[in-house]
Amino acid sequence: MLQKELEFEEHLDVTRDNTYYKVIIVGGGPAGIATSITLSSMGISNCIVEATIEPTRKCGEAIPPNAKPILKQLGMLHLVENPRHIEYYGNKVCWGSESLEQKEFIQGIHGHGYLLDRLYFEKQLREQIKSNGTAFYEGYKLNTVSRSNAAVEVVISNMLTEITINGSYIVDATGRKASVCRKLGVYKTAIDSQFAVTFSVKTTSVVRQEIMVETTENGWWYVAPDGTNQYTLMFFTTKDEIPKKEELEAFLKKELVCLQHISKILNPIICDFEKIRIMPAGTSCLDVPYGDQWIAVGDAAYAYDPVSSYGITSALASGFYAGKALGSYFSGEEDAMSVYRYILENAFQSYMEKLIKYYSTETRWKESLYWKDRFLNISHKMV
Ligand SMILES: Cc1cc2nc3c(=O)[nH]c(=O)nc-3n(C[C@H](O)[C@H](O)[C@H](O)COP(=O)(O)OP(=O)(O)OC[C@H]3O[C@@H](n4cnc5c(N)ncnc54)[C@H](O)[C@@H]3O)c2cc1C
Structure with missing residues (x-):
């Protein structure tokens, strides 16, 4: 062990929370918070353990109109009806042909969706929890989980x-990493190897308050407004296409040149290549989203391809249904967890069918590593 680590351990204040929580939630993102709110509404004691001291900026800001019913159920609709979040009415998409099409939501029964100020939204979620008086361990990471005699013991720590x-x-709400499940020896299946390369660009032209999506030979681009003079850009491609750090800037510049429509709104741009982030952005799932004294919610259970814009809504919905399932289970309904599984699996199955269909509409680059392998991979895993 390193000398520094040894010194740390010597100074570590070791203590015990004397409250016995019916449910311990690890992860304070949308899924964890929705679970906590649902449990608290039924009078079930719970606490949240969250690794970050303050909310950090996460990727993903578009929530579709059909997020409204779940936001309402959770008593959170007022959070998005805030001037920091923008009403949005559809996407501009170039997918499967050269043309750019406007895909409107407004004809649907739920009207518009929202372009979230994601950092602000995460702050709002935490405030909601704090105002409930729920125990919230911010800045604490999960160290160990052990189970015995229908009880769970969790050790967490900060510096x-x-x-x-x-x-x-215990609830695994740790996002794509599914850290609780890993510690329990349960692993997710990755359906594909899509990664996102994200960065921001400044522009002197007026920033359009809309989402644009455009496919290219090696993947697809997503552009969202970020304040008044900036866009967030994401390039989704296969892991194998992404070069080493030193070559990233040149790689992105080369890929940007391939854009026909998005390039028009970005002109003139100043790319903030300093802050390039690379992260997994494919589909992954657990075989079963619950087990002996644990349940997984949000991305920890099922992580969706961002092309679907399902992530935040599904995280909130799975938190809500997991909370309800736990409530029923504690009241003696043995089947509550399998009902939870049924709801999540059905939603995932329907998503997979739509995903495969959607990707198959882009047929222009039959030899491309991204488009060819991606579709084959997904189809293969669905059989
Ligand atoms: C590139 C990209 C673009 C996206 N775009 C969209 C979009 O436009 N619309 C949309 O709806 N979704 C989008 N998503 C998906 C969306 O962001 C996620 O689905 C959503 O955040 C999932 O919520 P969650 O609560 O399950 O996980 P998270 O939001 O990831 O929250 C997990 C929390 O757990 C904490 N944590 C992790 N490990 C530990 C630990 N060991 N101990 C304690 N705490 C821990 C983390 O700090 C984090 O706060 C996108 C995702 C990506 C990658």
Whole structure:
């Protein structure tokens, strides 16, 4: 062990939370918070453990109109009806042909969606929890999870303190990493190897308050407004296409040249290549989203391709249904967890069918590593 780590351990204040929580939720993103709100509404004691001290900027800001019913159920609709979030009415998409098409939501029963100020939204979620009086361990990471005699013991720590928490059930709301599941020896299946390369660009022209999507030979681009003079750009491609760090800037410049429509709105641009982030952005799932004294919600259970804009809505919905399932289970309904599984699996199955169909509409680059392998991979895993 390194000398520094040894010094740390010597100074670590080891303590125990004497409250016995019925449910311990690890992860304070949309899924974890929706679970907590649902449990609290039924009078079920719970606490949240979240690794970051303050909300950080996450990728993903578009929520479609059909997110409104779940936001309403969770008592969160007022959070998005805030001037920091923009009403949005559809996407401009170039997919499968050269033309750019406007895909409107407004004809649907739920009207418009929202372009979230994501950092602000995450702050709002935390405030909601804090105002409920829920125990919220911010800046604490999960160290260990152990289970015995229908009880769960969780050890968490930050730089100074190690705390032991006891409860009956643990919720994995840690996002794509599914950290709780991993610690319990349960692993997700990656359906594909899509990654996102994200960065921001400044522009002197007026920023359009809309989402644009455009396919190119090696993947697809997503552009969203970020404030008044900036766009967030994301390039989705296969992991194998992404070069080493030193070559990233040149790679992105080369890929940007391939754009026909998005390039028009970006002109003139100043690329902030300093802040390039690379992250997994494919589809992944657990075989079963629950087990012995644990349940997974949000991306930890099912992570969706961002082309679907399902991520945040599904995270909220799975948190809501997991909370309800736990409530029923604690009241003696043995089947509650399998009902939860049924709801999530059906939604995922329907998403997969739509995803395959959608990707198959882009047929222009039959030899491209991204388009060819991607579709084959997904189809193969669905059989
Ligand atoms: C590039 C990209 C673009 C996207 N675009 C969209 C979009 O436009 N619309 C949309 O709806 N979705 C989008 N998504 C998906 C969306 O962001 C996620 O689906 C959503 O954030 C999932 O919520 P969650 O609560 O499950 O996980 P997360 O939001 O990832 O929250 C998990 C939380 O757990 C914490 N945590 C992790 N490990 C630990 C640990 N060991 N101990 C304690 N805490 C821990 C993390 O700090 C984090 O706060 C996008 C995703 C990507 C990658």
